[in-house]
Amino acid sequence: MRLVSWNVNGLRSCVNKGFNDYFKETDADIFCVQETKLQEGQISLEYGEEYVQFWNYAVKKGYSGTAVITRIKPLTVRYGIEEDHEPEGRVLTLEFDDFYLVTVYTPNAKRDLSRLEYRLEWEDRFRTYLQELDKLKPVIVCGDLNVAHQEIDIKNAKGNRGASGFTDEEREKMTRLLDAGFIDTFRHLYPDRADVYSWWSNMPGVRDRNVGWRIDYFLASARLAPSITDAKIDCHIKGSDHCPVILELA
Structure with a gap:
């Protein structure tokens, strides 16, 4: 089984760039997309009767x-992590x-860290949600988690220490999630x-020099580890400031 995840940073734009x-x-069995940045009716993807599509739109236009x-x-589909629909369309x-398959676009703490407190509170709710699912059956989590977990996951760890996506607090939340019974399939x-990354700044030359961050993941319940045959990062695929990540299961 092949699963793919891609933060497309605007699906309409990405479709024009080779999506x-x-x-x-x-030829994925399951293809997950984050940061679609569109509303219902703004795009039509035709892949035949072989595929079914599920969308969680943000209330705010052109966002998340x-x-x-x-x-x-x-068997079932759930939108958001609370019983009431979450307005930012971040979780399916x-x-x-x-x-269970959970695709997620984790909130960004923002450059000035003005949303860090919300981000950390959201992380706790999300971890609890995954743990509750994991009690029922194994869980696969994919998407843009907006954090480079270890120094090996970022090109310039020293220079970015404390920056949004590489704060000690965000990294610690990722550690707590893994400690709750999940594995980072690529690092596993x-x-x-x-020097394998999934996101690069749009500043000129940054991607060509591979000055990147690995912030897109496939996590899985630890008991799925024997089924994992490969985890890939398609660094050469453009169309977004992120590239796709892949998980293959036996």
């Missing part, structure tokens, strides 16, 4: 949003026979692989 070609090339395109039909949960397979 459909990549979608068809990867998540989607899942899957050839495996889910699909229940399958053997696992490649603990020492360096």
Whole structure:
């Protein structure tokens, strides 16, 4: 089984930069998208009856949003992590026979860290939500988690210490999530692989020099580890300031 996750930073723009070609090339069983930045009716993706699509739109136009395109039909679908619909469209949960799939676009703390307090509170709610799901069946979490967890996950760790996405507080929340029974699938397979990133600033030359951050992940319940056959980062794929990440399961 192949699962793909991509923060497209505006799906309409990404479609004009090769999204459909990549979608068809990867032949994913489940394809997750974050930061769609659109409302219902603003795009039409035609992949035939083989796939079903689920969308969680933000109330604010041109902001956030998540989607899942899957050839495996889910048993249930949930929008948000609370019973009431979350206005930023950040989380979609699909229940399958053997696992839950959660795609997420984690709130950014903002450059001035003005949203850090909210971010940390959100992290606690999200971790509790995943733990409750994990009691029922294994969980796969994918998306833009907006944090480089370890120094190996960022090009300039020393210079970025304390910056949004690399604060001690955000990194500690990621540690707590992993300690709650989840694994970072890429690091599980490649603990020492360096200079592999999933996001680059749009400043000129940054991506060409590979000055990046690894902030897009596939996490999984630890008991799924024996089923993981590969975890990839398609660094060469453009169309967004993020690149796609892939998880393959036996």
